[in-house]
Amino acid sequence: MNPRNAVVVGGNRTPFVKAGGKYAMASAQDLLTAALDGLIARFGLAGQQVDEVVAGAVLKHTRDFNLTREAVLGSSLSNHTPACDLQQACGTGLEAVVYVANKIKLGQADVGIAGGVDSASDAPIVVTEPLRKALLALSRARSLPQKLSALGKIRPADLMPVPPAVVEPRTGLSMGESQAMTTKKWAVTREEQDQLAYESHQKLAKAWDEGFFDDLVTPYLKVAKDGILRPETTMEALGKLRTVFGKDDPTMTAGNSTALSDGAALVLLAEEEHARAKGWPVLAKVIDAQVAASDYVTGSEDLLMAPARAIPELLKRNNLSLQDFDYYEFHEAFASTVLATLKSLEGQGLSAVDRDKVNVKGSSLAAGHPFAATGGRIVASLAKMLADKGPGSRGLISICAAGGQGVVAILEA
Amino acid sequence: MNALEMIYGTPAGKFVAKKMGLNEPPKLRRGRTMPTGPVVLGELDGGGIARETLSLLGITPGQPLLDVADNRTKDEKGRAQPPRYQQKPGAIVIDATGVREITQLEGIRQLLRPIMRGLEPSGRVILLATDASEVEGLEAKAVAQGIDGINRTVGKELRAGSTSNLVFVKGGATAQDLASTMSFLLEGRSAFVSGQAWRVGPAKVQHEVSPRPFEGKVVVVTGAARGIGAAIARTFARDGAEVVAVDIPQAGDALAKVANEIKGSALQLDITAEDAGEKIAKHVARVLGAEKKIWAIVHNAGITRDRMLANLDEKLWGSVLDVNLAAEMRINDYLLNNDVPGGLADEARIVGIASTSGVAGNKGQTNYAASKAGVMGLVWAMRDELADQPITTNAVAPGFIETEMTGAIPFLQREIFRRTNSLSQGGNPVDVAETLAYLCDPASGGVDGQVIRVCGQNLVGA
Structure with missing residues (x-):
């Protein structure tokens, strides 16, 4: 039996916008x-059954316990399409692609859809712990005095809703604060960061102008283009922004850090022969993937640099060097994440990455970063770039995630 | 909505409007529905093709009444009245294909007089005549045109949503060639087509009529995200087509909704792109399979950039001509000249959208009128250019159609434009769609190089 290949057929996402904005x-x-x-x-699948749809969200309501299946039921797919929620912080989207690709390779599916969504606008807001305990006591109470006693324990402050915090539970630090430590440790300069952010905007704007996203994005709520994109921004403008993370000699600004965003992105995957039989485009094969985690809790390692652990393992298993790629997609959680990760890889004896091949159509700094949607955005864009480049071209994806995790993958046209 | 429009919407407003002669317009019979009453056939000397055509459609026609002296009755005031039908006919088909002399036109009068107040609502008068180019002698040629004068006037005199149309039969056309046209005219599909005349000749490849003519066939519709385009996509899908809905990327969400609703597919594409034709073919091959071909392409996408010519610059001029005419020509050119997967079928149908503005001109629309009259010119030229191929090229010219675009016209102007036609109302997007679907029907191979107005016999340019 021939080995089964999982291939990227196409993708679709909403334009990404700033949280609290148009969405x-x-x-x-x-x-x-x-x-x-x-x-x-885009693929004329209305009424049809797909073997599985896998997606997730990082900020998730309890009402969304079956988010993806509910989305399928609300969509034009056949109701016989099963779905599964998956969650690995910002790695969710790429991990969903890996999950579906693996099922396809194992013969458990021929066609699948993978990706994710996040809405920082629709973040779940919960009640305080004292209020929750008081309400539990109230529901257990049988007599009126018991009920009054339960209610009496509630203090006015307990009634305030609790918004979600984007902090690491183990360190109590926000992602930006953690990254500020990494930035300092790896000696990433403000100028390097601003330069990366500037280029991200330039490249994404050019891709939009060229119509690169015509078959990758469908407008939503009258938004037809990524809302965070600033084609007109300059190094001077970025250089004037005040710093927001880090204490002494801070370098990180709102310009070189991703904004909280809303959006969704999905990828259509299929077994290669199945795709070819349907006449579907075979953009790129999902070759392999690797996850890793860093020990950031003790402070010995960095929160967002687990990809630097995962990439060498992935390269070794596939007998590839870091230079064997036509394109690199390093998710821009922060400009300094990309820069520190590159420095770390180079420090591990892997020779330098050609920077002209990194994030050539822009990345999260310009597009925005609805956490779980980023993987789908990157996979679909990279697969299209590889298909345009031609057979044998290869791309590396690196996505860092909360909890000190990282997901990396190789695609090949 | 302005104050006048609000008042007009109230019961009191409606009462006043009625007193002023603005009645609620008749509700038209639409869709693939036949008239309820019988189809009556009036066969004049030398005819015969109409009976054969009706027979192909499974229709056994009823006998007509003739308005001759013997058949008349007297009313209570002693005035002679034409004979009355026991049951109101749903349609009368008049086969005048043998009529060559002025005196023979009397036969048409005899058939029509009892019908004029005797048809059921949304009834049909269908005239068949031999095309002037096929008859010998001055009188015969003049008579052929004379029949169109009857047709156009009957359209204006008929009431309650009834229509009159004329089919000029060209040499060599058989009943099979006429069947799709006869079916279209009888059914509710032709609701908003009245007072029109067009030509039907012999098809290069004949097909039987079918209630789902596009089963398994690929139909590309540009500008499909909303309005008339969305109705076109839905109508072709109803009749079995696998629709490729095309619109600009900015309209992608509305486009996806239409495509998913009809189980078609969406292609986000600016049709003015140089490689638009290639992208359309590639999409067809990718989504529907490399062996699939485009049966019909409906060039519906269009824009308006209205200004009086005194205020019209080269940008507003150029964009309208590029979208409405040049893009269509580039796409046709690619598809006709490239035998690629997902390309044009050998016996394809190409249809465009002209406009009454193109026929008659319209203030503030020089650019639009140029593009739409250009579409008509293109249709006629392509008929000749592709004369040796079974591909047909046709267009429709809509009048006032109820869409978001016409909804933006100021109320009074809109109400006037809407009512100044024989059916006293605006058409629906589906009326344009039905006519396009008829032109693209496999059984309509004999309909080529025609521009059919879907305007309820609008006064403009008629």
């Missing part, structure tokens, strides 16, 4: 359904 009234499920319907339309 403020849309739920994560609305966004995921919209991305799904756009993908269905």
